[in-house]
Amino acid sequence: MENNETPSTEVATNVSQDAKNLALLLWLGSIFFGFIPGLVLYLVKKDDAYVLDQSKEALNWSITALIGYVAGMILTIILIGVLVMAAVGICHLVFCIMGIIAATSGKPFRVPFALRLIK
Numbered sequence: 001m002e003n004n005e006t007p008s009t010e011v012a013t014n015v016s017q018d019a020k021n022l023a024l025l026l027w028l029g030s031i032f033f034g035f036i037p038g039l040v041l042y043l044v045k046k047d048d049a050y051v052l053d054q055s056k057e058a059l060n061w062s063i064t065a066l067i068g069y070v071a072g073m074i075l076t077i078i079l080i081g082v083l084v085m086a087a088v089g090i091c092h093l094v095f096c097i098m099g100i101i102a103a104t105s106g107k108p109f110r111v112p113f114a115l116r117l118i119k
Contacts, residue, residue: 014050015050015106016048019048019050019051019106020050020103020104020105020106022041022045022048022051023050023051023054023099023103024100024103024104025037026038026041026051026054026055026058026099026103027054027058027096027097027099027100027103027109028096028100030058030061030062030096030099031092031093031096031097034062034065034066035058035059035062035063035066037055037058038055038056038058038059038061038062039055039059041054041055041058042055042056042059042118050106050108053108054099054103054108054109056118056119057099057108057109057110057111057114058096058099059118060111060114060115060116060117060118061092061095061096061099061111061114063115063117063118064111064113064114064115065088065091065092067115068084068085068087068088068091069085069088069089071084072084072085072088073085091113095111098111099111
């Protein structure tokens, strides 16, 4: 456990204000534009470890949410899909807000239910 906590506190102390601002905009943009901000920052900001880490996490979460939305659309045939889409939408909003809060303090954030497709 202590080995996992040491790098996160080390990353949190070395995060510049620009990296915090980019991560904040990343999570904020993920609310409105889905996976696009995560993909753009993942491809452009390879030199900043914190922004790269958060862009991977936002991209993983956005892909997971997209899969949830598609599953909800398919399930609308049996009328439960509306509830699935509402639940995914609420989770998307809550997890992005949690990412924004973590980004303002420079802490690494992990979405608990995201599929880790991009490592």
